[in-house]
Amino acid sequence: MHIMSIEYLRSLIQGFLDPQTGAQPFVAPYLAHLTLEKGKLTYIFDVPTPALQAVNQAKNALDAFLMTQPGVKAISGIITHKKIATPEKQVPAKLPMPPIRAYVAVASGKGGVGKSTTTLNLAVALSQTGLKVGILDADIYGPSLPKLLGTFEKPDLTDDKKMIPITWHGLSCMSIGFLVPQDMAMVWRGPMVQGALHQMLKDVAWESLDVLLIDMPPGTGDAHLTIAQSLPMTGAVIVSTPQDLALIDARRAMTMFEKLNVPLLGLIENMSTFVCPSCQTEHAIFGEHGARNEAEAQGVPFLGALPLNIELRQASDAGHPLTLDRNHPIATAYQKIAQQLNNLIFSSPQGTE
Ligand SMILES: Nc1ncnc2c1ncn2[C@@H]1O[C@H](COP(=O)(O)OP(=O)(O)OP(=O)(O)O)[C@@H](O)[C@H]1O
Ligand SMILES: [Mg+2]
Known part of the structure; x- marks a missing residue:
């Protein structure tokens, strides 16, 4: 043989x-x-x-x-x-940044679920607790901060040619929408997004802040990578409606942040229920408790729920986030979330300097 x-x-x-x-x-x-x-x-x-x-x-x-x-x-x-010997964990060059104690991204995966509305109202609520708060609109293709603030003023420049953030009700705000017309931003491509974001971080004379809230664009793309790699991120807050479709995208966003080593601070359910203004009946238009259940399933803190509220939408469109009306029930809901967030950021090891 x-x-x-x-x-x-x-x-x-x-x-x-x-x-x-x-x-x-x-x-x-x-x-x-x-x-x-x-x-x-x-x-x-x-x-x-x-x-x-x-x-x-x-x-x-x-x-x-x-x-x-x-x-x-x-x-x-x-x-x-x-077992592959993991190469020294790649530490991408973080941008030299001014003293900002906490960088928090507000993201969702799915578009139109209320990231920008949440960012602005939370920023107002956080500043009502005495914190110094800034907002960076990281939506390069479709910046919405100028409209939400009701101002399109151009930032002034410092002597060394840095842009001074727009100050609005005590918040320091920066958006590409202050710099270029909206239709121009729409045609930007990947590398330009990175360039534009870097510019809004390093060419802006950010003052010392307790928290910079970063309003993320929809999806899980270039902007997310750039932000996660360029900034010492404290964490991300995920906004979702209770609807399955939104939750699938929220899950994708959570996975992405985990991969990028950005801690998940919690999940907010937006457009949770609708209270009929005439009969006061509560309707769960996008289903019930979807985001709350998802938070539980993922082991991520559930930060709170906001109803689908016509006043909130109208006030947003008018450049007046409802949380400015401190005692409005919607303001109270955002204030509760802000309080939790404040505790999560500043009582946890990653939030302490
Ligand atoms: N809880 C709510 N009740 C009523 N309207 C809301 C609520 N949250 C957000 N909206 C409205 O829904 C629309 C979309 O909200 P927003 O722009 O904040 O979403 P987004 O997730 O930032 O969208 P994009 O993905 O385009 O950035 C806006 O008109 C806003 O006023
Ligand atoms: Mg938005």
Whole structure:
């Protein structure tokens, strides 16, 4: 009987195609050990994470194939999980920033769920607790801060040509919408987004702040990466309606922030219920408690819920966030969230300097 040479077996293994997928999973670099002794073939594959599933899936087929080879009577094959020495955690160059104690992104994944409305009302509520608060509108394609503030004034420049944030009801505000017409912003592309964001961070004379709230654009794209990589982020607040579709996107946003090592500070349910102004009946238009349940499922703090409220929308459109009316029930809801956020940011280790 012809006994196979070990080198021939090696080439058979390495050239083996998974009959299910047609892939060639047992490539040379993973083969850590191969012997054939008294008819017993022993192999060890040490496989890095990305290839592990494909290798495990094809193992039975490989073994069956090898058993058909002359001289192979038994097989002892082991697949081990290669622990890749993680390269020194990449620390991208953070931008030199002024003394800002906490950077908090307000994001959602899905568009139109109320990120910008939440950012502004929370900023007002946080400043009502005595904190010095700023807002950075990171929505380069569709900045909404100027409209929400009801001002399109251009920032003044300092002597060294830095832009001075617009001061509005004590908040320091910066948006690309103060600098370029809205339709121009719409055509910007990836690298320009990064450039524009960097400019709004390093070419702006930000004063010392307790919190900079960053109103994120919808989606999970360039702006998110740029913000997470350029700033020492304290965390992200996720806004979602209770609707499944919004929650799916919220989940995507949460996963992205986790991957970027940005802590999740909590979830806010917006457009939670609608109280009919004429009959006072409460309607759960987008379903009930979706975001609250999601927060629980993800182990993320639930920060609170805001109803779908026509006054809130009208006031926003008029450049007057309702939270400015301190005693309005909507203001109270934002103030409660702001209080929780304040505790989360400044009582947790990442918030203390
Ligand atoms: N709780 C609410 N009740 C009523 N209207 C609301 C509520 N929250 C937000 N809105 C309104 O919904 C619209 C969208 O809100 P907003 O612009 O804040 O969403 P967004 O998530 O920032 O959108 P985009 O993804 O486009 O940035 C606005 O007209 C706003 O006034
Ligand atoms: Mg927005």
